[in-house]
Amino acid sequence: MESGSNIIIVGAGFGGLMCSKTFSDLGVKSTVIYDGDLEHTSSFYAQGGIAGAWLAEDSSVKHMEDTILAGDGLCDTNVVQYFCKKAPELIRRLIKLGVPFDKLSDDEYRLTKEGAHSFSRIFHVKDYTGHAIIQTLVNHLKNDDNVTFLNESVKGLIQCESSNKVVGVCLTNQEL
Numbered sequence: 001m002e003s004g005s006n007i008i009i010v011g012a013g014f015g016g017l018m019c020s021k022t023f024s025d026l027g028v029k030s031t032v033i034y035d036g037d038l039e040h041t042s043s044f045y046a047q048g049g050i051a052g053a054w055l056a057e058d059s060s061v062k063h064m065e066d067t068i069l070a071g072d073g074l075c076d077t078n079v080v081q082y083f084c085k086k087a088p089e090l091i092r093r094l095i096k097l098g099v100p101f102d103k104l105s106d107d108e109y110r111l112t113k114e115g116a117h118s119f120s121r122i123f124h125v126k127d128y129t130g131h132a133i134i135q136t137l138v139n140h141l142k143n144d145d146n147v148t149f150l151n152e153s154v155k156g157l158i159q160c161e162s163s164n165k166v167v168g169v170c171l172t173n174q175e176l
């Protein structure tokens, strides 16, 4: 692991890249381990877009109600509530990072409405939203001294015997 890096992040999809960006913004170094290449993640292939209550007449409560209805009993209500509440803030963060979501005008986004959504609340970049987000994040992180990319496969987790907490990972020829 890169000297001084004390955080290991497994995966370089939205989850891993946003996590390493968040640590870096706090001045914390991380190593992002990913299998295969950066373009073979579900995140890269996600097309439709990201939902967040944005319009004045919409709300995170309505977003949550729509999601739970669509989930038909399969949703964890606490998780849905958390993400629906956080969504506008996270979308604002992606905008600030430079994700070029489609717009109708300088100050209006071209939001779409699909599935069970009762309001237009889906931000997208044409039909390659995931690709655009990954590209934006990678552009930020590739020259970031706080971030090291490691193209390796994680074969197992190293856990502390007493607490069961994960304290490291096993790679093909080394442990971190």
Ligand SMILES: Cc1cc2nc3c(=O)[nH]c(=O)nc-3n(C[C@H](O)[C@H](O)[C@H](O)COP(=O)(O)OP(=O)(O)OC[C@H]3O[C@@H](n4cnc5c(N)ncnc54)[C@H](O)[C@@H]3O)c2cc1C
Binding pocket: 010, 011, 012, 013, 014, 015, 016, 033, 034, 035, 036, 037, 040, 041, 042, 043, 044, 045, 046, 047, 048, 049, 050, 051, 130, 152, 153, 154, 155
């Ligand atoms: C075709 C498609 C369309 C989609 N459209 C949408 C959409 O419109 N809107 C939406 O919200 N969601 C959509 N999704 C779902 C969304 O893409 C995923 O929920 C999201 O990308 C998951 O992100 P992630 O970071 O958790 O995982 P991923 O993007 O899958 O990244 C996983 C990472 O983990 C790494 N990894 C896995 N195993 C190992 C290992 N053993 N060792 C090292 N690294 C490993 C991989 O290399 C990869 O970098 C879509 C998914 C697909 C496949």
